[in-house]
Amino acid sequence: MANDQREQQEAILKLQRDAFTASRPESMALRKDRIKRAMALLKDHAENLCKAMAADFGNRSMDQSMITDIAATVGAGKHALKNMDKWAKTEKRPVQFPLGLLGAKAELRYEPKGVIGILSPWNFPVQLAFGPLMQIFAAGNRAMIKPSEFTERTSMLMAELVEEYFTKDELAVVTGGPEVAATFSSLPFDHLVFTGSTATGRRVMEAASANLVPVTLELGGKSPVIMGKSADFAKAGERIALGKMMNAGQICLAPDYMYVPQESEDEAIAGVVQGATKMYPTVLQNDDYASIVSDRHFERLQGLVEDARGKGAEVIEVNPAGEDFSNANQRKMPLTILKNVNDEMQAMQEEIFGPVLPVKTYRAVDEAIDYINENDRPLGLYYFGESKAEQERVLTRTISGGVTTNDVLFHISIEDLPFGGVGPSGMGSYHAIEGFKEFSHARSVYHQPKIDIAKLGGFKPPYGKATQKAVANMIK
DSSP states (O other), rough: OOOHHHHHHHHHHHHHHHHHHHSOOOHHHHHHHHHHHHHHHHHHHHHHHHHHHHHSSSSSOHHHIIIIIHHHHHEEEHHHHHHHHHHSOOOOEOTTGGGGGGOOOOEEEEEESSSSEOOOOOSTTTTTHHHHHHHHHHHOOEEEOOSSSSSHHHHHHOOOOOOOOOOTTTEEEESSSHHHHHHHHHHHOOOEEEESOOOHHHHHHHHHHHHTEEEEOOOOOOOOOEEEETTOHHHHHHHHHHHHGGGGGOTTOOOEEEEEGGGGGHHHHHHHHHHHHHSSOHHHHHHSSSOOOOOHHHHHHHHHHHHHHHHHHHHEOOTTTOOOOTOOOOOOOOOOOESSSSSGGGTSSSSSOOEEEEEEEEHHHHHHHHHHHHOOOOOOOEEEOOOOOHHHHHHHOOOOOOOEEEEGGGGOOOOTTTTTTOGGGOOOSSSSSHHHTTTEEEEEEOOSSOOOHHHHHTSSSSSOOOHHHHHHHHHH
């Protein structure tokens, strides 16, 4: 069985690579046609895709899915269509004096790599499969997608729809469990994109390294929120609550923990509680609020809270309607704020990926900066405050994948900004021209003129005075 699925994946890869090689050079019109078909697939079947995601999660807002998975991904396609001619232009590069005078020319061509693998996760199952695909197609590649088995209905529907809109030598979806994913990550792709946890990212990179496959890893980590003393705590709290509760916190860029001024801790927490209460007056029967994706993830999150409680944290459950969650069988979890946390708690050691929000306090903002610098580089970093000097201090003294100031998450929504992590939160990036370049080979081309440059430059043996003169000029 394992050999069968490996053979199937290898056969698709060979089919795509052979088609890619045979059709070079492909026109920009064909690349654009593929992007348009991907956008049409999403638009024509938006409702069914959103229903599949809702069924996979147990509950997930159709409106939220339309925003995050359908509209955002169509937006990425539109952006690629608008800019790809400009991105793909051959760049003229200067040559050293006097080569230019003698007719030498240099250029950089952005050429497709070939077949690119996409290992996509369950939290935004459509966006994180089709988002990178837009730039992969813009760069002129073919692609294979292995979506998550956690969102099985969505994965199966994507596989059916891709067969309808694309030939297998352009785009194919491979479904299955962890063993299928393990095989997929070991295929000799021309590039591999993985979105998921840091731990799995290490395994994917290790598997890819056997074939020297370059990887783009979109991982996660503990994205901090720093609230400056000048922050508007009510406004900041609502924005943090929105970012933390969207998709029930199952977002790689979700604010993972808050660092607030010691004297304003209660005010900062009150801002989040009020924001959450306003947006989600009820939780259990509220279609706007997502369920946790699986029993395993739900139990892990409950375990993080109990571990923190057992180690001295104060647990604040934001439950505006006083609902009884103890007997609910919906994997719904209210926003849970943890006060008095320390680094012995699991909630401060691993990415939370759910509606649990630890709060730490500082006397001076440099304590927060030092704490962030002592830990793994996060995927996102958020600063709230009116002090431009303090904001700049936070930005210049920390390192993270991306930043949003006075809000959370929004930097990923800006199509012209690259999205990616740094260190344990990832490597490489996509979106915008950086995504196009990530999935292209920057091929250097030098055009030599008719004149014998090697002889003229003193590079030809037997070496002598011309050689010495050339060297002296080069190191002057």
